[in-house]
Amino acid sequence: MGKSVIVIGGGIAGMTAAGMLARQGYEVTLLEKENETGGHVAHWDRLFPDRRKASEVLEFTGEGMKDVHVARGISISRITRQNNEFTVTCGMQDAGSVMKSHFTANALIVATGFDLFEARRKEEYGYGIYNNVITSADLEVKFKSGKGILTAEGKIPKRIGIIHCVGSRDEKVGNLYCSKVCCVTGVKQAIELKEMYPGSVVFSFYMDLRMYDRNFEELYYEAQQKWGISFIRGRLSECAENPDGSIVIRTEDTLTGKPLKMTVDLLVLLVGFVPAAGTASVAGMIGLKTGTDGFVNPADSHIQNNLSGIPGVFLTGAVKGPVSVTEAIADARAAAALTSEYLTASIEEHA
Amino acid sequence: MKVEGKRLIWNDYQKEIAGDNYFYVRSCVRQNFFPGAEKTFLRYMKELGKDVFENPSHTTCSGIGYHSDIVPFETAMTMVARQFALMTEAGYRNFVTSCITSFGLYSEVLETWHHFPEIEEKIRVHLKNATGREFVKPENLAHASDVTFKLRKEISDAGKYRLVNHVTGAPIRVVEHIGCHYSRMFPSKGVGGAEYPYVLVGMIEEWGGEVIDYPERRHCCGFGFRQYLVKANRGYSISASKKKFDSMKPYKPELILTNCPGCPMFLDRWQYAISEMEGTTYGEGGQGIPVVTYEELAGLLLGYDPWDLGLQVHQVPVEPLLDKIGIPYDPEKKFLDKEGNSMGQPKSPTHLKFY
Numbered sequence: 001m002g003k004s005v006i007v008i009g010g011g012i013a014g015m016t017a018a019g020m021l022a023r024q025g026y027e028v029t030l031l032e033k034e035n036e037t038g039g040h041v042a043h044w045d046r047l048f049p050d051r052r053k054a055s056e057v058l059e060f061t062g063e064g065m066k067d068v069h070v071a072r073g074i075s076i077s078r079i080t081r082q083n084n085e086f087t088v089t090c091g092m093q094d095a096g097s098v099m100k101s102h103f104t105a106n107a108l109i110v111a112t113g114f115d116l117f118e119a120r121r122k123e124e125y126g127y128g129i130y131n132n133v134i135t136s137a138d139l140e141v142k143f144k145s146g147k148g149i150l151t152a153e154g155k156i157p158k159r160i161g162i163i164h165c166v167g168s169r170d171e172k173v174g175n176l177y178c179s180k181v182c183c184v185t186g187v188k189q190a191i192e193l194k195e196m197y198p199g200s201v202v203f204s205f206y207m208d209l210r211m212y213d214r215n216f217e218e219l220y221y222e223a224q225q226k227w228g229i230s231f232i233r234g235r236l237s238e239c240a241e242n243p244d245g246s247i248v249i250r251t252e253d254t255l256t257g258k259p260l261k262m263t264v265d266l267l268v269l270l271v272g273f274v275p276a277a278g279t280a281s282v283a284g285m286i287g288l289k290t291g292t293d294g295f296v297n298p299a300d301s302h303i304q305n306n307l308s309g310i311p312g313v314f315l316t317g318a319v320k321g322p323v324s325v326t327e328a329i330a331d332a333r334a335a336a337a338l339t340s341e342y343l344t345a346s347i348e349e350h351a
Numbered sequence: 352m353k354v355e356g357k358r359l360i361w362n363d364y365q366k367e368i369a370g371d372n373y374f375y376v377r378s379c380v381r382q383n384f385f386p387g388a389e390k391t392f393l394r395y396m397k398e399l400g401k402d403v404f405e406n407p408s409h410t411t412c413s414g415i416g417y418h419s420d421i422v423p424f425e426t427a428m429t430m431v432a433r434q435f436a437l438m439t440e441a442g443y444r445n446f447v448t449s450c451i452t453s454f455g456l457y458s459e460v461l462e463t464w465h466h467f468p469e470i471e472e473k474i475r476v477h478l479k480n481a482t483g484r485e486f487v488k489p490e491n492l493a494h495a496s497d498v499t500f501k502l503r504k505e506i507s508d509a510g511k512y513r514l515v516n517h518v519t520g521a522p523i524r525v526v527e528h529i530g531c532h533y534s535r536m537f538p539s540k541g542v543g544g545a546e547y548p549y550v551l552v553g554m555i556e557e558w559g560g561e562v563i564d565y566p567e568r569r570h571c572c573g574f575g576f577r578q579y580l581v582k583a584n585r586g587y588s589i590s591a592s593k594k595k596f597d598s599m600k601p602y603k604p605e606l607i608l609t610n611c612p613g614c615p616m617f618l619d620r621w622q623y624a625i626s627e628m629e630g631t632t633y634g635e636g637g638q639g640i641p642v643v644t645y646e647e648l649a650g651l652l653l654g655y656d657p658w659d660l661g662l663q664v665h666q667v668p669v670e671p672l673l674d675k676i677g678i679p680y681d682p683e684k685k686f687l688d689k690e691g692n693s694m695g696q697p698k699s700p701t702h703l704k705f706y
Contacts, residue, residue, distance in 0.1 A: 120359065123546040128356035238546075240566040241352055243601050248566045 011039025013317025014111030019064030117167025168272030179272030387661030455532025517677030530611025574613030
């Protein structure tokens with residue numbers, strides 16, 4: 001076929017799109033800033049709603065990428081376009097030194113994904129200061145390690161708090177959008193904690209629970225009816241640390257209209273999505289448009305959701321906003337299909 | 352607790368503080384509460400070679416009236432404008448306030464004018480019509496604790512004493528309490544931000560003490576305007592202070608350091624009131640926890656006589672702190688005025704250990 005594609009970003013969306021195009025015979029190069037592909041999924045233990053192993057999904061996706069050329073440890077410094085050919089100039093880590101390299105292709109897929117909200121920015125929650133305040137991502141790493149979930153003092157947490165919407169729907173930190181997947185992640189993690197420690201009590205503090213997809217609501221019911229998890233409608237106001245390391249939390253139970261102060265042994269902050277640090281620079285190099293939230297705007301939110309508005313440049317995954325793993329995979333396949341269509345048309349135009 | 356986590360936040364909130372040539376405005380209440388604090392600030396500033404100018408015709412900023420819904424914002428802004436006019440007329444550009452409520456109000460007014468220039472123009476007209484004055488806005492606005500924070504090393508270098516137990520060498524364990532209007536309204540205007548302010552922590556660290564964080568650190572000192580100013584609400588005031596004392600007690604603090612007019616007043620006076628009401632004391636062996644302002648503490652470490660600092664009018668005796676640091680004092684002179692005449696002596700509390 002002789003046509004080539006560069007995929008920027010080696011998370012689940014970038015991997016899926018790259019694999020699909022390679023299997024169709026295109027020459028595909030995937031550029032990843034980290035030393036390993038897999039993005040956030042690589043650090044996750046189990047996925048909602050069925051709690052299947054994240055590693056299984058990653059393994060499946062990785063197997064589909066056998067013919068993809070993967071360049072790791074990449075730092076992109078320049079992207080140019082000339083005569084329908086893109087040139088990406090990068091720095092590459094090689095044995096401790098940075099080498100300059102160039103990649104060329106007929107199309108680009110931007111899959112720079114997302115970063116997790118930096119929980120430290122909610123200063124009043126004490127992440128990075130109080131030892132027993134962790135994030136949902138930290139919890140997944142602990143789940144994945146198989147070593148159990150213990151407090152910083154090495155004890156089984158008897159009382160666990162889970163805080164929804166940390167860094168999402170929060171005007172104070174400048175993020176008005178919903179990160180979409182945290183609600184069900186919080187429900188999943190609450191169940192997993194109860195499975196691990198049936199004698200512990202788990203409290204979930206939420207604004208409202210957005211169980212938007214199939215089997216999510218059922219999971220929420222299971223959490224309440226089977227596992228006895230307490231869901232309290234109220235946002236966390238602030239945290240403090242007791243002499244024994246336990247965490248004092250202040251919130252309001254908005255259904256009873258009463259302020260609430262309680263102590264938990266472990267507090268989990270459900271951190272949301274923010275645009276990846278690399279998105280803004282890549283967007284600037286290509287001329288992509290971003291919204292006030294920092295995510296990249298597609299050409300049309302309904303019918304051209306994978307198009308960027310720039311010929312030959314396609315978008316997929318969380319670069320456009322929060323998505324679940326399932327949605328990222330479906331979106332990547334759509335982006336790959338449109339990229340293939342563009343390259344085929346391009347061949348015909350030049351035939 | 353990980354202090355390095357706090358340091359990351361402190362790095363995010365560094366404010367510019369002028370190094371010299373300050374126009375100083377006093378608090379309307381502090382001289383009644385802690386009569387030596389402002390005088391002490393002026394004393395060490397002079398000794399450190401800094402130029403601080405005062406105009407005796409400056410007035411209240413009206414902040415307490417404003418926050419009590421007695422003084423309308425437009426009136427408060429015009430009074431603030433007059434203070435700025437006095438600064439302008441004196442040829443100064445660095446405005447320093449003694450009071451936290453004032454600092455908050457000045458910050459609020461400047462921020463309002465920044466976002467709504469038409470309001471600033473309206474206030475300029477009000478001031479001109481009422482007084483004939485005009486003003487230039489300050490180039491630098493700081494609270495006096497900001498200035499003391501900036502000079503903390505110079506104070507330390509000039510000091511006679513360290514904030515350590517002179518017998519054991521252990522750091523004095525200090526609870527710091529920041530006035531609400533210092534940075535809670537505008538975190539970027541306070542050293543260290545709103546959640547973990549660094550302004551007093553920096554002084555304590557520099558002067559040798561150990562900072563105690565405790566669960567109710569952010570809780571109200573007990574002033575909170577309406578909960579004290581409205582007499583019927585005073586139960587809220589003392590219960591707020593009590594909540595703090597109960598929370599800090601397990602950490603065995605030896606000193607409470609403050610930077611606001613209201614906080615030292617209530618953290619000091621209510622310890623006495625609680626001891627009379629319940630027989631509860633919060634220091635060692637029936638003592639209270641001494642409460643001082645940052646000016647008083649700087650003065651103590653610089654070797655000023657404790658009675659010149661006005662520490663004898665504190666309700667919680669400060670002698671345990673002086674003994675630990677090794678600061679000499681004459682008990683016989685505690686209640687004598689400058690001429691050596693007796694000022695009268697308060698009745699001894701029932702439970703709180705008195706000296």
